Amino acid sequence: MVVVDLQQELGRFDSKDFFEALTVLYTYIIMSDEEPVDQKKHFEDMCKPKCVRAWLDYQGCVKRVEADETGHKHCTGQYFDYWQCVDKCVAPTLFAKLK
Secondary structure, three states: OOOHHHHHHHHHOOOOHHHHHHHHHHHHHHHHHHOOOOOOOHHHHHHHHHHHHHHHHHHHHHHHHHHOOOOOOOOOOHHHHHHHHHHHHHHHHHHHHHO
């Protein structure tokens, strides 16, 4: 039964994991009425604030490259560093939810 499963899921969180508990609750609400939704985007949004330093490094690079007239400079490394940070944060939560 969905209510029992939800109580078991929410029971494993303490007050420090409030946002993760909300994510579980949100997942149960969405899953009960609609088609399954890819949760990766939601977990990425939750992890982006933890990767502010990498994001600022990327934005700084973008500003420097805008001034480059030669077209040889790029920010690929900083871009991948940012997404690596996000993916590293998302992976444990996302893979725990996969069936």
